[in-house]
Amino acid sequence: MRYAHQNNFHGFSLSSESFRRFLGILIFTSYHSLPSEKMYWCTDDDVDIQIVRNCMPKNRYLEIKRFLHFANNDNVANGVPGKDFKIKPLIEKLNENFLKLNVFSKQLSIDEQMVRYYGGHFLKQFIKGKPIRFYGFCYNIELYQGKKDLVEKDLIGVGEKVITSMVYYLENPEDHELYFDNFFSSFRLISLLSKKKCVLLEQPNSIVSISVR
Known part of the structure; x- marks a missing residue:
């Protein structure tokens, strides 16, 4: 949530349950592949994936994905070593x-x-x-x-x-x-x-x- 607040999105929040659902979608889409990520929420007969649509709305998923950070970007200026600092x-x-x-x-x-x-x-x-x-x-x-x-x-x-x-x-x-x-x-x-x-x-x-x- 820190990254969202740093970018003036103060209304963003994330519960442990929402994060588990987000991870579940990532795992599911890793082996059930479609041409486009947004197609998992498509209601067309040939690509209707109800398990994803019922798990989380598309905009909420994209919002979590946008603001998901594992490290504080402010630490970059403080000389934190390592190219992998973000993950x-x-x-x-x-x-x-x-x-x-x-x-x-x-x-x-x-x-x-x-x-x-x-x-x-x-x-x-x-x-x-x-x-x-x-x-x-x-x-x-x-x-x-x-x-x-x-x-x-x-x-x-x-x-x-x-x-x-x-x-x-x-x-x-x-x-x-x-x-x-x-x-x-x-x-x-x-x-x-x-x-x-x-x-x-x-x-x-x-x-x-x-x-x-």
Whole structure:
């Protein structure tokens, strides 16, 4: 509501129930796609989606979407670091809730995933041939923000930094098997993970066979 008030829309309010309905529509429209967002409120026979129309009026949905903010824009002038400052509270909340269910899987994959996006944004990248796939259950996510701070004072590389930061959230690393590709691999990383008693599995076509416990 702060963003609406900052833009002189002082009559805007949002209850927890309205926000849950808004999220429900977002989830529904993510797998039930139509050419236009506004068509979900269309009453034509071929696109009549009563579950959406009965959930929330179109103008109310668009109003919430317009004013939805997860961070205070006033903090930008105060030097808040990070290109992800607008959604960082959301990512932190997601990671917090992921860990509430604990890391229940023995096999864990640490890899990068792409989010399909056609708008304009400074974090947007084009990687030819990179598949858009979502599967499994996340226990932690980090948003890639470019090459800044990839190498720290102790010369930890980007691959080592990603893997070690993910392993940090494992209560008992020795209970899991880690899967990641050659982009993240290094001898020092293998040494670090072996000290944590992580299980590393060799690639079937690798030249050197490595099995560390």
